[in-house]
Amino acid sequence: MSSEKQKSLFFYNYLCQKIGSEEIVRIRRLSPTIIDIGQTGFGVPKVIHSGSKGEGLDLKGSDLDLMCIxxxxxxxxxxxxxxxxxxxxxxxxxxxxxxxxxxxxxxxxxxxxxxxxxxxxxxxxxxxxxxxxxxxxxxxxxxxxxxxxxxxxxxxxxxxxxxxxxxxxxxxxxxxxxxxxxxxxxxxxxxxxxxxxxxxxxxxxxxxxxxxxxxxxxxxxxxxxxxxxxxxxxSFSHTQFLCYALMKILLKEIIEQNADLKGLLCSYFLKTLMFWISEELEPNVWRPDNIIPCFMACIQRLLYCVRYSNLPHYFIPENNLFYSRFNAMSKAKLSTILQNVYDQGINCFASSETLQDYQTQIYHITNPLIRANFRTNQQKNYDLINIKKVHLLYNFLHHSRTGLSRGLFAFYISKACWFSPVVSTYSHSSENKQQYSKYKYDLGHLLIGLHSDALSGWMALASFFYVHKNYFASLNVIHYAMQKYTDEKIFTGSTTSEFTFIQKHVLHLMKNENLYTVLKAVTIDPLIFHWKSSIIPQELQLVVKYNHIMYHPATFAYFLIFLCYYHLSDTRSCKHYLIQLLYSTANTSIQANCSNFSSVIMCGIAYQLMGETNIARMLFQLVDTHNIYKTTKCAASSFLNLFQL
Structure with a gap:
């Protein structure tokens, strides 16, 4: 094998680790596809995931693009x-x-x-x-x-x-x-x-x-x-897909580092360029051992399009996407940068954040689960699945062709069942039969939902028992679930995708397990409640009055334990778990990507219940003064008015 082909293979393997292997990309695509299926139905607008995340990319800075028909x-x-x-x-x-x-x-x-x-x-x-x-x-x-x-x-x-x-x-x-x-x-x-x-x-x-x-x-x-x-x-081969990702990284991390060029190009232009090149070349050109020449061909075509201000729309070529796009200065500057990129080849990525370590790393393809992105609720769990469509997911589960798709469908069915009581409202009926039916409905779905992750499903079940005043059952569930809260667990709400040594070690030990088993055993999702949820503690009803709210399940667990012991008149245990709640609220790693102000409100409620009104007033005023988000700010104001603090 020639040195050029070896270099391409090395670069291809590196990109599979940094951007995603074929299996990881398949997982990323299956998740939003299942979500799109779950949200369709009578009276429900059809939602389609688009943009990078819908296509299977998870690059830094990518937002969530949704098309609602x-x-x-x-x-x-x-x-x-x-x-x-x-x-x-x-x-x-x-x-x-x-x-x-x-x-x-x-x-x-x-x-x-x-x-x-x-x-x-x-x-x-x-x-x-x-x-x-x-x-x-x-x-x-x-x-x-x-x-x-x-x-x-x-x-x-x-x-x-x-x-x-x-x-x-x-x-x-x-x-x-x-x-x-x-x-x-x-x-x-x-x-x-x-x-x-x-x-x-x-x-x-x-x-x-x-x-x-x-x-x-x-x-x-x-x-x-x-x-x-x-x-x-x-329909892209993985080599095509990686070239597409490289073009996006080139735009965001190299070209747009020049302030004068920011916003001049967009991802859609690069997608259009890839479509034209893919249509013109034979499919067998897009091979792992040819990825560098393929990428250089993309750069060369982009340079040509910029110099001649001509990029036809892929489906309607009469629309020139580059018509009047550039002035003389921006065209000259962009052409110079692209020419330098072409001259440097893949070494141009030495200045990019995502791929800067290419020259220093020796990568080989490992089990995809080691590097998989576990933030399966990145699109926010409260928008994932319409529970009325569980039967639709069930049909897909039994007609899926691969174990991967069956596992993901099973995962989202569990997620949907967990989520149903979280968003369903309180039953105002006084009839015992209807209340009992609601009780069985919520309990049955929550039991299935236990398999959605390692902790949040259990916290939802514990909150259900608390709402129904079964405090000992709630405590038993929490104490059992918190035994699972160990160092190898991966919080899906975290803003970082880096794993600790322990997390990597456990994932390595589980490399032969299917994806669904790993997701439900190792991941911890944020706990989300909607307005008038039937399983949210009454003490938090004011918090969700204005919008949904998200908690770290460990922080919520300490608050729920506190509430249980408060109603059981166990003052000593209340004080102990109030301290645990404070430690959890102050722990920045726990609060990553969850509203710290929501946890502060829980602390304020706990102090108010314990009669410490001065501390409660201070905490509510802290949220009311400093929080930029209207949801928790309004909640804090409501508590101040309610308790006349």
Missing amino acids: NADFKVYESETEIVHGGLTIPLIMNTVETQPCFTQLCFLNNDHPFSQILSQKTHLGYMLSNEDYKQLCMHFFNLILANNYMKIHGPCLSDISDQIDLAYCLQCNKWICQAQPWVRRPRTAWPSPEIISKMTSCGVLFVPIGCKGSVNENLEWRISFSVAEKFLIF
Whole structure:
């Protein structure tokens, strides 16, 4: 084997460790796919994971991109295609005055309330305003959350910390005429006819943003092929996928280190570039022992596109994504950087944060579970699974082709069962039969949910017993579960992906176990409660009055033990576990990525119950004064008013 091929193989193995092996990428893709399946159903908007995480990448700084298909509308290319008698509002595409890849969406009449609120009258008819649409979506979203949690960011709604991008989009079930030439376009062997058929059967989406600089920018909608693009990404060989990841790292960690170039390129441009190159090259070129030449070909193509300001849209080439994108200075600076990258080859990554240790590391492929990303609740557990769809997951579980997919489906079924009582509300019925049915329902689901992780499922069960005033059962569950809280456990809410020596050692010992076994034995999820949850302690009802709340299960355990002993009039034990609660709240490693202010509120409640009102006042005022998040800030204010502190 030539030295060039050996170098490529070495680099490929290194990237499998740093970016992800084929199996790890498969795991990352299966999880959001299962989540998307679990969220569909009557009255539930269809949510599609997109962006890096939906594609199987977990690079530093990547946010969560979700596309929520609004079922109130359905887009058609002409009036003759409209299916009448449905509950959806029909919209007709109008591309007479728009650039390629954009369209206006016309109401048939102005009778519907949505039309009166969201449309603007033009000489072509009543057009759906993308700006008014986004404002209405943001209003409803913030109304549900009872705070100003979301803001408008381009075509999306983003949270205040810019971790989530949610695009409320519209759908046309048909592959539109503008993209029909793509289907018949001459190509090598990629994508295959089977992939093309699947892509075109999904239709297209429309996101609320117009062509920049257009006179009707606020009335235009961008045509999105996000679903089709996921099919293409999933059809990549692993070498293709790693090259795609390298291009993203190049953009974020090298090019955008130059402040003048930040925002000039975006990930979508790189994805488009990869699609064009993949379509033109023979699939057998994308081999592990050829990854460096493949990456260099991508750089060379990007340099060409920048120099000539020409990057055609993959599905609608008439839309040049680089048209008027660069001025003379930015083009010259970007071209110089890309030329330097091309001259350096993969040594350019010596200045990147993710791959800077390439020259000093000798990697070999180990069991994927050693490096797998265990943050399976990264998309936040409270948005994962609609429990009404457990039967759907059950069917998929029994029809899955691989042990990996069966394990992940079993994991999410357990997660869904654990989550159901967490979000279900208190039963206000006074009938014993209904209360007993609710009791059995919650208990049954919580018992199945014990298999979702090593600790949080048990804490949810303990909270259930506490709410039903079975304090000894609650204490028994907590004491048993806390025996599992050992050093090798991996908290999925942690912001770091680095494992300790003990964690690595235990994972190595379990390398022959299936993924589901490892997840339920080694991971610890954050404990999340929703507003009026049927299993949250009454003492915390004010905390979740304004929104869901997240706790580290160990901190919550100490608070729950305190509450149990308080109701059992065991003052000595109360004082002991109040101290444990304080230590846990002060432990920054425990509070990683969980709201420390929520734990401070628990401490304040405990001191108030013990009669230490001065300390309680100090803690509540601390949260009320310093916390930037409205949820816990409002809770602290409520406690101050309630106790007249």
